[in-house]
Amino acid sequence: xxxxxxxxxxxxxxxxxxxxxxxxxxxxxxxxxxxxxxxxxxxxxxxxxxxxxxxxxxxxxxxxxxxxxxxxxxxxxxxxxxxxxxxxxxxxxxxxxxxxxxxxxxxxxxxxxxxxxxxxxxxxxxxxxxxxxxxxxxx
Amino acid sequence: xxxxxxxxxxxxxxxxxxxxxxxxxxxxxxxxxxxxxxxxxxxxxxxxxxxxxxxxxxxxxxxxxxxxxxxxxxxxxxxxxxxxxxxxxxxxxxxxxxxxxxxxxxxxxxxxxxxxxxxxxxxxxxxxxxxxxxxxxxxxxxxxxxxxxxxxxxxxxxxxxxxxxxxxxxxxxxxxxxxxxxxxxxxxxxxxxxxxxxxxxxxxxxxxxxxxxxxxxxxxxxxxxxxxxxxxxxxxxxxxxxxxxxxxxxxxxxxxxxxxxxxxxxxxxxxxxxxxxxxxxxxxxxxxxxxxxxxxxxxxxxxxxxxxxxxxxxxxxxxxxxxxxxxxxxxxxxxxxxxxxxxxxxxxxxxxxxxxxxxxxxxxxxxxxxxxxxxxxxxxxxxxxxxxxxxxxxxxxxxxxxxxxxxxxxxxxxxxxxxxxxx
Numbered sequence: 001x002x003x004x005x006x007x008x009x010x011x012x013x014x015x016x017x018x019x020x021x022x023x024x025x026x027x028x029x030x031x032x033x034x035x036x037x038x039x040x041x042x043x044x045x046x047x048x049x050x051x052x053x054x055x056x057x058x059x060x061x062x063x064x065x066x067x068x069x070x071x072x073x074x075x076x077x078x079x080x081x082x083x084x085x086x087x088x089x090x091x092x093x094x095x096x097x098x099x100x101x102x103x104x105x106x107x108x109x110x111x112x113x114x115x116x117x118x119x120x121x122x123x124x125x126x127x128x129x130x131x132x133x134x135x136x137x138x139x
Numbered sequence: 140x141x142x143x144x145x146x147x148x149x150x151x152x153x154x155x156x157x158x159x160x161x162x163x164x165x166x167x168x169x170x171x172x173x174x175x176x177x178x179x180x181x182x183x184x185x186x187x188x189x190x191x192x193x194x195x196x197x198x199x200x201x202x203x204x205x206x207x208x209x210x211x212x213x214x215x216x217x218x219x220x221x222x223x224x225x226x227x228x229x230x231x232x233x234x235x236x237x238x239x240x241x242x243x244x245x246x247x248x249x250x251x252x253x254x255x256x257x258x259x260x261x262x263x264x265x266x267x268x269x270x271x272x273x274x275x276x277x278x279x280x281x282x283x284x285x286x287x288x289x290x291x292x293x294x295x296x297x298x299x300x301x302x303x304x305x306x307x308x309x310x311x312x313x314x315x316x317x318x319x320x321x322x323x324x325x326x327x328x329x330x331x332x333x334x335x336x337x338x339x340x341x342x343x344x345x346x347x348x349x350x351x352x353x354x355x356x357x358x359x360x361x362x363x364x365x366x367x368x369x370x371x372x373x374x375x376x377x378x379x380x381x382x383x384x385x386x387x388x389x390x391x392x393x394x395x396x397x398x399x400x401x402x403x404x405x406x407x408x409x410x411x412x413x414x415x416x417x418x419x420x421x422x423x424x425x426x427x428x429x430x431x432x433x434x435x436x437x438x439x440x441x442x443x444x445x446x447x448x449x450x451x452x453x454x455x456x457x458x459x460x461x462x463x464x465x466x467x468x469x470x471x472x473x474x475x476x477x478x479x480x481x482x483x484x485x486x487x488x489x490x491x492x493x494x495x496x497x498x499x500x501x502x503x504x505x506x507x508x509x510x511x512x513x514x515x516x517x518x519x520x521x522x523x524x525x526x527x528x529x530x531x532x533x534x535x536x537x538x539x540x541x542x543x544x545x546x547x548x549x550x551x552x553x554x555x556x557x558x559x560x561x562x
Binding site for chain 2: 088
């Protein structure tokens with residue numbers, strides 16, 4: 001059950017670029033009833049340090065979508081996975097949470113991804129923790 | 140009204156959230172419902188004299204003295220005793236059962252609360268996760284045929300509660316008046332075959348409380364029947380005078396009023412202990428005094444914990460158990476996501492200590508490696524009206540308008556269209 005909010009072309013382009021290893025990640029947000037790009041992150045530095053940088057840009061009272069190319073090692077083989085995360089802190093307004101949560105499905109489908117990881121508090125933003133989630137629910 | 144249908148923010152959509160305890164009614168975009176109408180209707184024979192025209196009935200079967208009924212809705216009308224007024228609830232098992240009475244409630248809502256005609260406002264209804272297809276179609280039919288609404292949508296209240304807490308995947312524990320249920324929601328869709336229900340809800344708690352109070356011998360005469368009372372000391376026999384009524388109020392009315400009195404007691408006194416009930420630990424907690432409408436006052440100690448225990452200690456139906464069962468019925472891959480987002484909602488969950496105890500019970504049942512996180516909104520509005528608030532926001536999203544089922548679609552495809560539009 002989706003909210004019907006459209007996804008801007010700009011957001012889709014960002015996804016394409018992340019998929020093609022052009023970019024490391026992006027922060028998307030809902031503005032004027034559309035999902036747009038807030039910030040882009042290139043892959044000049046390591047996956048982990050860019051993630052730290054990205055997390056510092058997240059606000060504690062607003063919801064965002066995080067599109068990221070996670071690099072991690074599992075069973076001594078390096079893997080990389082593009083994943084979508086919903087940042088919905090409990091301190092955000094109900095309206096914001098509602099809008100973001102109900103639009104996550106549409107965004108996931110548009111990008112052709114299989115899962116959306118939910119992140120609801122700053123403590124869950126640790127790189128290793130997220131990577132574990134992403135790795136587990138990948139298909 | 141031309142071009143109004145899918146415009147911008149001046150939609151004026153309505154949100155109705157029917158429950159066993161009350162029907163929440165209001166406008167979309169607002170923070171709280173306009174009204175919370177008790178989910179009972181008073182029905183009394185209408186014996187006002189009718190002015191008959193001079194025309195004589197030819198057919199002997201037509202009776203001009205056929206009993207008409209008067210319907211009394213909402214607190215002010217319900218709480219006054221009336222001769223032969225029987226109270227009926229129109230809900231059963233979380234779903235609408237008595238459609239005639241329900242229509243009267245909707246009429247009242249449009250007339251007195253919304254104060255506008257139904258044909259001008261798209262309407263969003265919440266429904267329970269196990270709602271029957273036949274009932275959904277019937278509701279669709281009534282709204283389009285009788286009320287001629289321009290657009291209609293049905294949402295599961297568990298999905299609304301999850302969204303309102305910023306989650307598309309969650310285990311929603313809804314503890315309401317008649318039942319407590321554990322509903323897993325995955326990416327906004329309810330996993331219907333993993334829903335677990337238990338009849339232990341607010342009403343059961345009130346029943347147990349009433350038994351206990353009557354056993355102690357406390358007089359539960361409701362406030363509506365008391366003319367005056369005097370101040371008495373703790374535990375002294377109450378001194379009050381009953382109102383003199385020219386008629387005997389009906390049993391159903393008395394039962395309802397006593398239930399409200401006990402509910403008052405339940406909300407102020409009953410508390411859930413953090414760990415399974417132990418007489419000695421409970422005795423260590425401070426007592427709480429409660430004054431009944433008759434003026435009788437008493438302190439309550441361990442009894443108040445013992446009463447609340449019924450919600451948790453039952454092996455099969457306790458709140459912690461049903462939550463764990465429900466999660467267990469889901470795919471093992473999504474269980475971590477469910478356990479890390481347990482949403483607590485429903486009016487009965489406001490009983491003091493409920494969330495702490497549930498958190499503890501669940502964590503003892505969670506497999507070791509999984510992280511448990513429970514989200515329990517602190518305010519009364521978020522818990523009692525959680526589904527309504529979620530519906531209010533959803534109905535006000537501009538782009539959501541295109542997802543509604545419109546009158547045109549109903550006329551073309553019929554009531555079965557609701558299953559395709561509102562999964």
